[in-house]
Amino acid sequence: MQKWKKFLATLTAGALCAVALPLAKLELPEVVMNAAAAECTVPVGTGTTTLTYEVQEDDTVEITGCEDTAAGELEIPAEIDGKAVTRIGDMAFNDKEYLTGITVPDSVKTIGDQAFVDCVSATYINLPQEMDSLGEAVFNSCYALEEITIPEGITELSSFVEKDEEGVALYYGSLAFCKALKKVTLPSTLKTIDEYTFSSCPALESIEIPNGVTEIKEGAFKSCESLVSIEIPKSVTNIADWLFNSCTSLESITIPDSVTSIGDGTFVCCSSLKNITIPDSVTSIGEEAFNSCSSLESIAIPEGITSLPARADDSNYSSYYGFLAFCTSLKEVKLPSTLKSIDEAAFYNCSSLESIEIPEGVEQIKQFAFEGCSSLESIEIPEGVEQIKQSAFGMCFNLKEITIPGNVKSIEDDAFVGCESLKSISIPSSVTYIGYCAFSYSGLTDVYYDGTKEQWNAIEIVNNANEYPNNSLLIYATKHFSDGTQATSTGDLDGNGTVDTNDVFEAMLYVAYRGAGMSGNLRAEQITAADIDGDGSVDSTDVYYILYYVALQGAGKKPTWDSVLGR
Structure with a gap:
């Protein structure tokens, strides 16, 4: 079964480029055909593996699968039985965890959805210089992948989306969770970087986005923890939700004046971001856009x-x-x-x-x-x-x-x-x-x-x-x-808005405590209220004045503290 590393899109930061080591050119395989089973045997590492395939209506070949035991470097053949290999099918190399490197021949024009998902040991996947189509979430969770060049002709890096039992959308980005990925070369033909494309690529330090890109969608660079700087092309009009969420090393970003909106949580937890210039063209900024930018x-x-x-x-x-x-x-x-x-x-x-x-x-x-x-x-x-x-x-x-x-x-x-x-x-x-x-x-x-x-x-x-x-x-x-x-509020020790017998009791209790050498029961503001004669202390004289005040009230009088004190 496919081993998905599910990723929930939510909520609460000097470019170093890895240099690819030169790859030894593998000899073209001697194809052993099994017509009934549509299989062929090809070299891989020091041994062989079995590829499954289908012949298309145009008499070209689509690779549909690979034997699970395959280990080492694999060069996919350009031809099988004289027929050109033009397509890598959906999930064809999904979960092939023992493949350490993959080379796709120039004859291939289309790679299907999730074709290389969970190829966790592959340090490289070499693609043709030009292609027509690249499917959804093709390289998701290729943990060891260090660098990749996306071919000319590709216009979108597509994500796969499904919904959980509660209807919440779950996205699987094209290169998400490629934990070793340091260098990505994008084609000049690219128009769209889909949701969470590079999410959780913690080794990615820089990336050059082509000028023709018009959409960079939600969370595309979320948790790219080593990303230091990035320049948004002038063809982009919206900085999407959660786009740079948790890019903890991001120090600077250039936002062009073509941008009119910044989404929810776009820069959340960009803890290295010290300054940011938002152009006057921006008329909308979403929820918690700069939350936890602790260096800003x-x-x-x-x-x-x-x-x-x-x-x-x-x-x-x-x-x-x-x-x-x-x-x-x-x-x-x-x-x-x-x-x-x-x-x-x-x-x-x-x-x-x-x-x-x-x-x-x-x-x-x-x-x-x-x-x-x-x-x-x-x-x-x-x-x-x-x-x-x-x-x-x-x-x-x-x-x-x-x-x-x-x-x-x-x-x-x-x-x-x-x-x-x-x-x-x-x-x-x-x-x-x-x-x-x-x-x-x-x-x-x-x-x-x-x-x-x-x-x-x-x-x-x-x-x-x-x-x-x-x-x-x-x-x-x-x-x-x-x-x-x-x-x-003189005399109102309990703060209830009136001077009554409760206040008399509180004052008496305080005097008794102090007389016994104990700490009193009153706070500083209560002591101030209880000091009727203003001599700086609360004693039996103050208790008498409060009691007298209460007694006058009980007799239907309207006493004042001046009258009680005989002033």
Whole structure:
């Protein structure tokens, strides 16, 4: 049976050319005919093997098979019984793992589908200088093949495709999994390089693509781990999906101005790619196009691009592969004025990014967009944005300044979690919702709110006082209102928005612990809230003031801390 090395097209990088050793010319074989069985015996290595064949209507011969025991170098005969051999049939030499080299005669004009698949020991397959047709996945999984010249006359390197039980397309590239392949010479007549043609050819360092090529299809160079540079001809208009995915040595690439689109995941994991110039002709760039380009230092997205799209992990709806995520060396980004959306995880973990100018036309900054941008110090959000999405700026440890525009209505869960350098923030009165842990583990001490205290108190702030982290940093921060007044959550130790007997109990317990020489039960922000008299410590006097405040409330009074303190 055919031993396929199945390859699933998915998703989450100075040319050295091997010089072929000269091949000894084999003597033409003495053909021994077996007319009934349509077989002939030919030399191979130090012995012989049996080829099967069929005589075609034009009185020429098609080779249809080869004996499995064949070992060594094989020269396919140009004639059998006086008839020219013009075709190598489908799967004729499939899985002939003991053939160490194959020479196809000049008489052959057509090679069928998968003809040499799994010839895993063949270091060379010499083809005629000119041919009419080369079938699908002809050389797939020829592991030892070091170099090959595709004959003139060939217009397409074709892949074989089938679907699995779930209907997912599986591609078998023409030269995919040729692990030793270092040198490929392509014909001037070539028009199409099909899906995954050179996928997983880890020794291929360079390749010259003829100017006449108009299509280079999905994943054609995927996982060519030694490919250092490549030039796309001007006849190409589309850089296909996953084309250079995991080309981990790719340092440079020339994209001509004939290209109008770049597909999904095209440069994913090109970890050696430092710079790339995208021509202005490009009007479409697909999902996670530059994800994990960890050496990329700068990039300019051309005008006309409206989004920086991400790919969602179908198995986990909250996992995204962002447009430039994990570009850990990225320092400079130029975004186009046409941009409308910065999609999920677009700059996730771009830890070297210190600043970025977001165009005024941007309307959406989606979840995780800048999470982990640990060097980002400041950012201005455009007026069109209405939501600060989940963890949009989470773990931006050095973020000191951010401008939230007046149209923002909600600040969602974890929006600024871990922003430990963010000491103050201005929140517009348009905000009606602040999600869970929005400012947890931040450095927040002051909130500047452009509305009144009453408007602030009307905001829905998600908080669980019994669970940490929560929004306690926001609750205990000093609020600065538009009328010049300030408010702190004095006395509200549990962060539930009111001063009650629970707060009295928490303060009493803290004083008891400290009196017994034990560590207290309160966090730093709670201690600040409990220090009613502002003497820098929490003691029985502060407990008295909180108890007095609660008692006045219980009596139907409306106490203030100034009145409790006798000010």
